[in-house]
Amino acid sequence: MAKAHVKMTVNGREIEALAEPRTLLIHFLREQLELTGPHIGCETGHCGACTVDLDGRSVKSCNMFVAQADGANVTTIEGIQGEGGGMHVLQEMFREHHGLQCGYCTPGMITRAYRLLQETPDPTEEEVRFGLAGNLCRCTGYQNIVKAVLAAAAQMNASKEAAE
Amino acid sequence: MIPAKFEYHRPDTLSEAVALLAHHGDDARVIAGGQSLTPMMKLRLAAPGHLVDLQAIAELRARGSVAGFVKIGATCRQAELITDESISRLCPLLREAALQIADPQVRNMGTIGGNVANGDPGNDMPGLMQCLNAVFALQGPKGGREVAARDYYEAAYVTSAADDEILTLIKIPTPPIGHGWAYEKQKRKIGDYATAAAAVLLTKTNGVCDSASIAMTNLGETPLFAEEAGKLLVGSTLDEAALKAAAKAAVAITEPAEDGRGPVEFKRAVAEVMLLRALKRAAGRAQ
Ligand SMILES: Cc1cc2nc3c(=O)[nH]c(=O)nc-3n(C[C@H](O)[C@H](O)[C@H](O)COP(=O)(O)OP(=O)(O)OC[C@H]3O[C@@H](n4cnc5c(N)ncnc54)[C@H](O)[C@@H]3O)c2cc1C
Ligand code: FES
Ligand code: FES
Numbered sequence: 001m002a003k004a005h006v007k008m009t010v011n012g013r014e015i016e017a018l019a020e021p022r023t024l025l026i027h028f029l030r031e032q033l034e035l036t037g038p039h040i041g042c043e044t045g046h047c048g049a050c051t052v053d054l055d056g057r058s059v060k061s062c063n064m065f066v067a068q069a070d071g072a073n074v075t076t077i078e079g080i081q082g083e084g085g086g087m088h089v090l091q092e093m094f095r096e097h098h099g100l101q102c103g104y105c106t107p108g109m110i111t112r113a114y115r116l117l118q119e120t121p122d123p124t125e126e127e128v129r130f131g132l133a134g135n136l137c138r139c140t141g142y143q144n145i146v147k148a149v150l151a152a153a154a155q156m157n158a159s160k161e162a163a164e
Numbered sequence: 165m166i167p168a169k170f171e172y173h174r175p176d177t178l179s180e181a182v183a184l185l186a187h188h189g190d191d192a193r194v195i196a197g198g199q200s201l202t203p204m205m206k207l208r209l210a211a212p213g214h215l216v217d218l219q220a221i222a223e224l225r226a227r228g229s230v231a232g233f234v235k236i237g238a239t240c241r242q243a244e245l246i247t248d249e250s251i252s253r254l255c256p257l258l259r260e261a262a263l264q265i266a267d268p269q270v271r272n273m274g275t276i277g278g279n280v281a282n283g284d285p286g287n288d289m290p291g292l293m294q295c296l297n298a299v300f301a302l303q304g305p306k307g308g309r310e311v312a313a314r315d316y317y318e319a320a321y322v323t324s325a326a327d328d329e330i331l332t333l334i335k336i337p338t339p340p341i342g343h344g345w346a347y348e349k350q351k352r353k354i355g356d357y358a359t360a361a362a363a364v365l366l367t368k369t370n371g372v373c374d375s376a377s378i379a380m381t382n383l384g385e386t387p388l389f390a391e392e393a394g395k396l397l398v399g400s401t402l403d404e405a406a407l408k409a410a411a412k413a414a415v416a417i418t419e420p421a422e423d424g425r426g427p428v429e430f431k432r433a434v435a436e437v438m439l440l441r442a443l444k445r446a447a448g449r450a451q
Contacts, residue, residue: 022169043165044203045203051269058268058272063270063273065172067174068198130354134355
């Protein structure tokens with residue numbers, strides 16, 4: 001079966017490639033585009049390590065064919081950064097609050113948290129936990145991840161207010 | 165986890181999608197959110213040669229409330245259902261249940277149509293649709309027809325829809341103002357299917373129940389509509405004894421299978437707890 005032409009915007013860059021429709025989006029991103037930020041934890045749609053942003057929604061890229069993403073706008077962890085090009089506030093807060101240990105779940109956690117804070121800019125602790133429920137972490141016990149996301153929300157809201 | 169090869173189609177209209185299914189017969193399958201089908205394909209439990217993606221068909225996405233019905237297009241995503249204020253006001257049971265399905269990423273892809281069409285007894289929407297007395301509109305090469313949710317499910321993964329029919333729309337009679345509702349689900353963790361779940365919708369006038377609808381999830385090969393249990397409540401004041409009797413009557417029609425979520429007796433016991441909680445909450449909410 002012929003490879004299909006796929007076009008999408010990935011981290012702000014237009015890309016065109018040939019791929020078999022059955023290729024999972026995560027494999028396409030990692031192997032063809034060499035974007036190895038999004039990880040493969042379970043490959044069964046359970047752990048969230050492969051989370052990417054697709055047309056403004058968090059999705060699990062291991063549970064989606066590349067053909068379904070044809071024409072979409074995709075952001076991976078590689079596309080998440082601070083205003084000046086340095087670390088994003090979320091990334092800084094994960095570092096400061098020790099929101100990671102082995103780091104395997106971190107790209108998915110941050111990519112999901114990035115969207116969560118746009119959906120719910122001032123979340124309660126419960127909202128953070130519910131919003132991150134599709135992302136599993138085997139190391140941290142989640143406490144510090146939740147702290148980091150709440151701290152990032154507070155900082156982002158403070159700088160928004162300062163700008164107004 | 166690599167699925168078998170397939171040819172991918174993304175039609176823009178329903179008639180093109182129906183024509184593709186008619187043309188490729190058994191070898192074609194529609195994909196909506198892919199949150200149930202893709203895992204099956206990765207395990208090669210499904211290996212369709214043609215995948216017909218519904219995402220570009222605008223007419224399948226429309227939703228709103230018209231003439232006493234809440235109408236929801238098949239490809240409306242579970243996340244969209246949760247954030248739709250107008251639908252949630254008219255029929256809050258939909259949001260309450262949708263929030264208990266899977267996790268945010270899965271709900272961002274998974275559709276209401278895929279959830280009801282899939283036929284997995286673990287899916288939450290089918291029981292909900294039976295409780296709400298929803299009607300499913302189907303479109304096939306020979307035209308359209310409607311099937312009530314209460315008649316739709318025949319066995320696990322077997323529904324009354326033919327292979328070449330697409331579920332296009334879900335029509336829910338708008339529940340009366342002041343109705344009581346609840347969806348109670350026991351699961352081992354977020355993202356898990358129900359060990360047992362119960363949906364309840366009821367109305368009362370001057371403290372007396374005048375209608376009650378009860379359905380259950382994952383307690384048999386199909387969702388279960390507990391018609392007799394609902395009837396027991398009508399005419400009662402929804403007192404503790406009446407709710408307990410209804411819960412018992414509903415449990416009596418369950419046929420759970422033993423699996424990783426527990427043995428049969430355990431599931432029946434959990435079902436009774438879920439039913440009682442749902443009945444109490446719905447009774448408390450009814451005005
Ligand atoms: C980690 C995880 C956890 C989950 N937890 C739950 C849960 O707790 N409760 C729950 O209910 N579900 C759960 N699901 C399943 C999820 O809700 C699915 O989204 C849903 O079952 C199917 O919807 P879909 O749009 O993804 O359908 P798809 O996967 O695209 O399709 C499912 C089936 O329905 C058919 N189909 C789809 N749309 C139509 C249509 N319009 N007409 C005719 N046939 C159609 C397809 O051909 C296929 O056979 C979970 C999934 C995952 C990955
Ligand atoms: S790798 Fe995709 S959810 Fe685990
Ligand atoms: S930090 Fe190791 S899995 Fe989360």
